[in-house]
Amino acid sequence: MAEVVNYTPAEKFVHTLAFAFPRLQVAVADAEDVLFGRSLGNARPEAPIFITSLPRAGTTILLRALGDVPETATHVYRDMPFIMAPLMWARLSAGFRKPTILRERAHGDGLDIGYDSPEAFEEVIWHTFWPDHYGADGIRLWSKDDVSDEARVFMERHFHKIVALRGRDRPATRYLSKNNGNIARLGLILAMFPDAHVVVPVRHPAAHAGSLHRQHLNFLAQHAADTFTARYMRDIGHFEFGALHRPILFDGFAERADGMSPAELDYWLTYWISAFSHLSRFKDRVHVVGYEALCNGGEAAAARLCSAVGLPPAHSGRLARHFRAVEPAEWPEGRHAPALRDEAAALYETFIS
DSSP states (O other): OTTOOOOOHHHHHHHHHHHHOOOHHHHHHHHHHHHHHHHOOOOOOEEEEEOOOTTTHHHHHHHHHHTTTTTTTOBGGOOOSSTTTTTHHHOOOOOOOOOOOOOEEOOOSOEEETTTOOOOTTHHHHHHHHHEETTEEOOOOOGGOOOHHHHHHHHHHHHHHHHHTTTTTTTOOOOEEEEGGGGGGGHHHHHOTTTTTEEEEEEOOOHHHHHHHHHHHHHHHHHHOOOHHHHHHHTTTSSGGGOOOOHHHHOOOHHHHTOOOOTHHHHHHHOOOOHHHHHHGGGGTTTEEHHHHHHHOOOOOOOOHHHHOOOOOHHHHHHHTTOOOOOOOOOTSSSOOOHHHHHHHHHHHHEEE
C-alpha cells in the first residue's frame, strides 16, 4: 500500500483536500451524475459481488482472482483520492497518469501491486453515510434497521459508475467489492442489495490469528516511521492494524478481550472467535469458502466459486492461476490459551464441515 502511495507534495495536498470534507466528495459525485449521466445509459449492472472476512483470510487473493474475470469491475489504486467520483477523477487525472510499476505491498506478503491493481476503497462510502458507527474504542455493528435510501441510491449509482469506467476496456457487468469492514454489516448489505452475492473466506484460526498478529506489529512500525501512511490508511477507512487499530465490536468481544493487548497473539484469536461467531448467523445466506481448500483445490475449487457467484465456469482456469498451495495449519506449541484454542478449533469445524 505505502509503496503505491508515493505521493509528491502536490498529490498529498490533493489527497488532504479530497478527504478533509467527506460531504464534498458526495457533492462532487452528484455533479458527476449530471455531467456523465448520459454516458452511463439506462442498463443496471447485474448482481454485485461482495468479498468480506477478517483481514488476512484471503480476501485480497479472492479479489484478484474474481477481478481477473472480464465481467467484473472493481476499484483500482488510480481511483484515489476522489473515490466517490471515479468518472470525473479519471477525466481530470488523465493528463498526468503514471505508468504501473509493480511493487510488493506494505504487508510484506509477496503480493505485488500497481496503480491498476484492484483495492478496497469502498469503506470511504460507508464511513461517509454512517459516521456514528466509528467510535474511538471500535466500530459498531450495523443491522438491517440501518437501511438508508439515500445511501442505497448513492451506492447503486456508484456501482454503475465503476462498471462503466472499467467497462471501457472489458465487457464488465458486475460490481466487485473487497471490503473487510463489510463483515460488520452483512445484514444491512443483504437487505439493501438482495441480489448480491457475498463471499466469505474462512482460514484456519491458528494461521489466521498468527497472520493478524504479525501484520499488527508490522503496521505499528510503519505508522511510527511514516505519518502519511497512517493518514492515508485512516482516510480510506483501514483501521485493522497498527496505531489505527479499532476493532469491530462483535457481540461480547470487548468483554472477552478486556485486559488483553493487540500486541498479544491471543487477542487476535479472541477476535477471530468473536468475528466468526457473528458470521455463523449468516452462514446460510453467504458463500463460505475454505481458504485452504480453495488454495489447494485447483480448477475444481475455482469452478465451484464461479458457480456460487454466478460467473461462467469457463473462467475457472483464469481464477485458479491466482491461488498457490498452502501447507496444513498447525497450532503453535504453547502460544495459545488451551480454552481459546479448543473453542476456535470447534468453531472452525462448523464452517468447513
